[in-house]
Amino acid sequence: MSGTQDSIIRGISNRQVRLYVKEAVERGWEVDLTNGGHIRLRHPSGAVVITTGTKGRGRGERNFLADLRRAERDSVTPMEEGEHR
Numbered sequence: 001m002s003g004t005q006d007s008i009i010r011g012i013s014n015r016q017v018r019l020y021v022k023e024a025v026e027r028g029w030e031v032d033l034t035n036g037g038h039i040r041l042r043h044p045s046g047a048v049v050i051t052t053g054t055k056g057r058g059r060g061e062r063n064f065l066a067d068l069r070r071a072e073r074d075s076v077t078p079m080e081e082g083e084h085r
Contacts (some may be wrong), residue, residue: 008035012053016061
């Protein structure tokens, strides 16, 4: 994890979102900030997920986690799913 990514993660005030972002970075995602201060995660496949790092009104954390899972699921290639050549 680069120093910039580490400082972005430390600056996330929502503890659960901070944990999700840290886990995503450990799985290969890159994290940076948008011009508006939101958190942007980029998957190696090119998928992008944007969220806020502050407490929301209940569903935000779960929606963010669902977006991450969906992006990872959609980026799986047939060989990764267990197909044989």
